[in-house]
């Protein structure tokens with residue numbers, strides 16, 4: 001049974017619509033990433049779930065109880081959730097232990113149980129040795145751990161994370177992502193993470209909701225979004241993808257015949273005959289070993305993960321650049337013939353589709 005449900009949520013600020021027709025079915029224990037470009041409404045949706053905003057239309061339900069609608073508002077403290085922000089907002093004059101213990105004291109949790117829960121939480125986030133330090137004497141990553149511990153010690157059913165890693169360097173971010181996954185698995189709580197970094201979302205989330213202009217464009221597992229993007233925006237946003245305009249001439253179930261340049265290709269996809277988009281990731285392209293499909297010219301290369309990541313300018317109308325992995329170095333301006341080895345074909349008018357039929361708005365644990 002889903003425990004967090006949003007139905008047709010709409011929210012405006014000063015008559016401009018910031019969230020529109022938001023639907024979610026989230027079971028207990030999911031790890032959802034809200035992903036999208038700046039200003040698409042991620043934080044507003046998180047704040048709405050947190051009880052820090054009201055809505056104009058729709059409903060938010062937690063375990064079948066309406067916690068938000070235009071005429072109902074359950075305050076944050078009655079929603080069984082915790083929040084961790086970018087600015088960790090720790091109490092500066094309290095020790096690490098004091099910060100983690102504070103809310104338990106406020107809730108009058110008896111001393112022995114309180115000390116036990118704090119000790120176990122500090123152990124879980126690896127801060128036992130720093131329990132008596134003040135926040136100012138900690139690194140950014142350690143402060144972030146205190147903020148996490150402080151929220152998780154209350155055993156929330158939902159933990160809301162608003163760009164919690166934005167202030168950390170790349171190395172610490174990776175460490176904290178591993179930590180998030182571990183704590184998520186250990187606590188069994190539902191985690192909802194706001195991020196505009198798709199690598200971050202792919203690294204931790206069981207499900208990703210890609211948002212654009214106040215709407216959820218697609219929601220599903222990272223793999224579903226990567227392999228079967230519903231819109232060109234999702235295709236470009238996930239996995240460093242690109243889109244190429246193609247003509248779809250036939251559809252056979254989950255495959256389509258498309259014309260690109262002079263060639264006809266049979267590729268995975270679900271587009272009807274007419275104008276379509278071919279969604280590609282770098283590994284769907286390679287230098288042609290046979291006739292190939294289109295000409296291109298190398299713009300630049302960088303060596304990454306054992307391959308030469310190559311940016312090329314394809315000779316295809318309406319396409320700027322594409323990237324593909326190569327085994328050999330190739331200087332700028334090298335002409336290449338490129339072969340397409342995979343991808344996903346969608347309708348040209350798929351731009352506004354809210355939900356892809358394969359991923360669905362309903363999330364199952």
Ligand SMILES: Nc1ncnc2c1ncn2[C@@H]1O[C@H](COP(=O)(O)OP(=O)(O)OP(=O)(O)O)[C@@H](O)[C@H]1O
Pocket residue numbers: 013014018036037038039040041042043044045196
């Ligand atoms: N209190 C407010 N009053 C007026 N407009 C607001 C308010 N809060 C947010 N907005 C507007 O709502 C839109 C969505 O903002 P929101 O912070 O939810 O986006 P976001 O996707 O989280 O962006 P970012 O990644 O930059 O944090 C933006 O256009 C923003 O300016």
